[in-house]
Amino acid sequence: MSIDQTAVNRWAGLSDDAVHVDADGLDAYRLNRTLRELAQGSQQVAVDNPRARHNLGIGLEAMRAEIHFLGSVGYYCGGFNAGASIVVHGNAGWGVGEAMSEGRIVVRGSTAWSAGAGMRGGTIVIHGDGGPRTGIAMKGGDIFVVGSVGFLSGFMAHRGKIVVLNGAGESLGASMYEGRIFVSGDVGSLGADAIERPLDGKDTEELVRDLAVVGLPWPDGPFRKIEAEGRLWYFDKHDGRIWRSI
Amino acid sequence: MCGQCGLILEHAGPIGQLLHVTEGAMLHRGPDSTGFALYGEVPHEDRVIIRAHVLRDVDADKALSSVIQGMKLVDARLTGEPQVTAGGPDGGTFFRLTAELGRSAAALLEAIEATEGVQVHSMGWRLEIIKDVGSADEVALRHGIDEFVGTHGMAHSRLATESTVDVELSHPFWARPFLDVAITHNGQLTNYYKMRRLMSERNLQFLTDNDSELIAVYIAEQLAMGSSLHEALLRSITTLDGVFTYLLATESAIGCATDRLAIKPLLVSRIDGTTALATEEQALRRVFDTELATEYVREGTAVVWDVPAVSDQAMEVDTS
Known part of the structure; x- marks a missing residue:
């Protein structure tokens, strides 16, 4: 079946001179190399047939082009991203944007477990739901989720910010260090050492600015700010009540 | 994993x-x-399908005829020819039998495994389990x-x-x-x-x-x-x-x-x-x-x- 590329471009919001690469027949290594090469010379690079394969768009650096995956991607898409702008027109598997330091990843669908795991910088925007452990051990950067996030999101976050517009599962923000979570909607429960603190004027100002930048609406309900209370920063191992969440 | x-x-x-x-x-x-x-x-007829494995060091032909003898003792007669498949390098031999159920599934299972070195992988009216190394x-x-x-x-x-x-x-x-x-x-x-x-x-x-x-x-x-x-x-x-x-x-x-x-x-x-x-x-x-x-x-x-x-x-x- 021949694909009408103009129609595909229109669906994905791409310009007509977007360069297309077919992922079929290229292993992840060769595909990622091809992306680097193509991205120097054009504005938009579109990857056809990602077929939910793993390790797509790994280790990309800041470049001229925006990379579009036209379909769902598998595990670790955009991992180690060091500045590229990536759009996934579908869902993403586990660990999207794992360990990224710079750049932007937009997922039009939902993400599986551990989106942005250990990320150090950059921005991830998830238009669907984030799975469990979204932003686990993140050390910087921002994650925005239009839907909800699963259990243990923000677990052991060191720094950075997670903004969720439509609720979170159990044990939100368990064992965090210094990250911040802003959540609107229902929260299943707060995790070990997580505490709700009132938003101050600066927080609201920051959220208004952030949501405008990533093009998301202000939610209907109020935001709650979840942070670490700090009881786990230094603790007696015998005091298991504090750190055992299950 | x-x-x-x-x-x-x-x-x-x-x-x-x-x-x-x-x-x-x-x-x-x-x-x-x-x-x-x-x-x-x-299936169109009442017969149970047996998938079994004969361990590597056991004579598969002898084991199979012993199994069929044993099955007769629990009224489970074969309804078709046995199918025999050789396993991988260390895999022994696999066989598939179809038979009347006889007295009960438990009795049939016991009768088959009475032959040393034979292990049943599945029994069912429709289920067939095929598993091997590789x-x-x-x-x-x-x-x-x-x-x-x-x-x-x-x-x-x-x-x-x-x-x-x-x-x-x-x-x-x-x-x-x-x-x-x-x-x-x-x-x-x-x-x-x-x-x-x-x-x-x-x-x-x-x-x-x-x-x-x-x-x-x-x-x-x-x-x-x-x-x-x-x-x-x-x-x-x-x-x-x-x-x-x-x-x-x-x-x-x-x-x-x-x-x-x-x-x-x-x-x-x-x-x-x-x-x-x-x-x-x-x-x-x-x-x-x-x-x-x-x-x-x-x-x-x-x-x-x-x-x-x-x-x-x-x-x-x-x-x-």
């Missing part, structure tokens, strides 16, 4: 080939051994999986963790002696020995010390006592302790249950009347050349998908 998949077709079709391709895409999750639990077309491609080629026509089935590639790489310890497991019940499992139980002791007190039997086999028997026992599959799966979530995302198949359905964290993923997709389940989406994409709407099975849930080809047939029988 481990990778598992399950497929339910709308009508009987090339279930073996589809599962082979799907499972082949998850080689990286477990290259040690591969197995298939396949449910053939609804990748999905190797096992499928060796055992003619691609030719198998049926309504539903499961496949599993194993990364051995709790026990060694071995044909008998490969998945799927049959819930002996309960006909047509099979399991594939990703995870490991932490209350295995306690469960095993309690179940042994109820005279339940196991071929191996593998935790996945125990789950199959645990569910099958409840089905035999009148529980629905969904009830049994739901109960297992609190009874079993440890990590599990497992698929449990019967002659008319495939169900799944996940522990309260569901760290072992399972995706579900419905494509043109086919229900497809797999650990990874990219495995399903090998078979279905279309962008899929997939969903992860949530933590702490039990779901059952009925086999339409079987329930349609049941309805036809009802109306005639």
Whole structure:
């Protein structure tokens, strides 16, 4: 079946001179190399047939082009991203944007477990739901989720910010260090050492600015700010009540 | 790791080939051994299908004739020629028999395994478990999986963790002696020995010390006592302790249950009347050349998908 590329471009919001690469027949290594090469010379690079394969768009650096995956991607898409702008027109598997330091990843669908795991910088925007452990051990950067996030999101976050517009599962923000979570909607429960603190004027100002930048609406309900209370920063191992969440 | 998949077709079709391709895409999750639990077309006659394995150091011809003699003692006469397949380098010999059930499934099983070195992998009106050491491609080629026509089935590639790489310890497991019940499992139980002791007190039997086999028997026992599959799966979530995302198949359905964290993923997709389940989406994409709407099975849930080809047939029988 021949694909009408103009129609595909229109669906994905791409310009007509977007360069297309077919992922079929290229292993992840060769595909990622091809992306680097193509991205120097054009504005938009579109990857056809990602077929939910793993390790797509790994280790990309800041470049001229925006990379579009036209379909769902598998595990670790955009991992180690060091500045590229990536759009996934579908869902993403586990660990999207794992360990990224710079750049932007937009997922039009939902993400599986551990989106942005250990990320150090950059921005991830998830238009669907984030799975469990979204932003686990993140050390910087921002994650925005239009839907909800699963259990243990923000677990052991060191720094950075997670903004969720439509609720979170159990044990939100368990064992965090210094990250911040802003959540609107229902929260299943707060995790070990997580505490709700009132938003101050600066927080609201920051959220208004952030949501405008990533093009998301202000939610209907109020935001709650979840942070670490700090009881786990230094603790007696015998005091298991504090750190055992299950 | 481990990778598992399950497929339910709308009508009987090339279930073996589809599962082979799907499972082949998850080689990286477990290259040690591969197995298939396949449910053939609804039979026209009453005969039970036996899949068994003769260990490497045993004379397969002698073992087979001894098995057939033993079966006669429990009134289980063969209804067709035995099929014999040689295993891999260390794999022994595999055979498939069709027979009358005779006195009971338990008696038939005991009669077959009375021959030393013979171990039954499955018994059922439709279930056939084929499992061997090697990748999905190797096992499928060796055992003619691609030719198998049926309504539903499961496949599993194993990364051995709790026990060694071995044909008998490969998945799927049959819930002996309960006909047509099979399991594939990703995870490991932490209350295995306690469960095993309690179940042994109820005279339940196991071929191996593998935790996945125990789950199959645990569910099958409840089905035999009148529980629905969904009830049994739901109960297992609190009874079993440890990590599990497992698929449990019967002659008319495939169900799944996940522990309260569901760290072992399972995706579900419905494509043109086919229900497809797999650990990874990219495995399903090998078979279905279309962008899929997939969903992860949530933590702490039990779901059952009925086999339409079987329930349609049941309805036809009802109306005639």
